Amino acid sequence: MKRIRLAPSMMCADFIRLKPELDLFAKQKIDFLHIDIMDGHFVPNFTLGPGICRALASYSAIPLDIHLMIENVDSYVAAFAESPGVYLSFHPEAVYHPLRTIDCIRNAGATPGVAIDPATPVDAIRHLIADVELVCVMTVNPGYSGQSLIPQTIDKIGELRDMSERFNHTVLIEVDGNVSWQNIPAMLRAGADVLVLGTSSLYDREASLGANVGRLRTMIAECQSG
Ligand code: DX5
Numbered sequence: 001m002k003r004i005r006l007a008p009s010m011m012c013a014d015f016i017r018l019k020p021e022l023d024l025f026a027k028q029k030i031d032f033l034h035i036d037i038m039d040g041h042f043v044p045n046f047t048l049g050p051g052i053c054r055a056l057a058s059y060s061a062i063p064l065d066i067h068l069m070i071e072n073v074d075s076y077v078a079a080f081a082e083s084p085g086v087y088l089s090f091h092p093e094a095v096y097h098p099l100r101t102i103d104c105i106r107n108a109g110a111t112p113g114v115a116i117d118p119a120t121p122v123d124a125i126r127h128l129i130a131d132v133e134l135v136c137v138m139t140v141n142p143g144y145s146g147q148s149l150i151p152q153t154i155d156k157i158g159e160l161r162d163m164s165e166r167f168n169h170t171v172l173i174e175v176d177g178n179v180s181w182q183n184i185p186a187m188l189r190a191g192a193d194v195l196v197l198g199t200s201s202l203y204d205r206e207a208s209l210g211a212n213v214g215r216l217r218t219m220i221a222e223c224q225s226g
């Protein structure tokens with residue numbers, strides 16, 4: 001049975017209570033801390049930065065999954081690549097030469113990934129998929145938590161799975177945006193490996209974080225057995 005990875009979206013965390021949240025994630029064997037980096041240019045918002053990445057990595061052994069939603073990616077790779085085991089993803093829409101950026105990320109010691117906007121066709125990454133280890137399929141427009149799913153993005157998950165098989169190169173397929181109780185089954189059926197968990201599931205304030213992790217595990221097990 002394939003392991004579905006859980007990646008809490010740290011922009012949705014309670015910053016006053018980060019330590020207990022991180023302790024819970026460690027106890028629950030959470031796979032990644034998903035960290036959204038925004039620059040107010042590529043996306044119309046600001047969120048986290050290198051300081052919080054450093055702080056999280058110094059306290060938690062859970063690998064960082066850093067999602068750059070910024071321009072001038074090459075200039076900032078070094079600042080984000082420094083913690084051990086970092087996955088560093090960027091938007092190819094935001095750079096002139098994505099293969100050069102991928103080299104830059106590898107040379108800095110991080111594992112490269114790409115994130116694609118809902119309107120970017122999967123085919124846009126055909127010539128770079130074999131060079132990355134993770135593809136993040138944005139299922140909402142990048143920039144904000146709490147948005148609604150853009151339904152046509154679900155088909156892109158299967159297209160990516162087919163493309164990675166054609167190239168005989170395994171990538172982690174991550175879904176990011178409104179990964180909700182309602183949408184998770186379709187995302188898993190389509191072939192998602194990593195779930196970015198924000199306000200619509202893990203940080204659904206109707207229940208505790210611990211209860212929501214349990215609900216996620218049960219839902220994943222049911223999807224995999226059914
Ligand atoms: C942007 C973020 C958001 C968000 C996900 O890249 O990763 O998509 O926090 O959580 P939701 O959409 O459930 O609030």
Ligand code: ZN
Pocket residue numbers: 034035036067176196
């Ligand atoms: Zn993200």
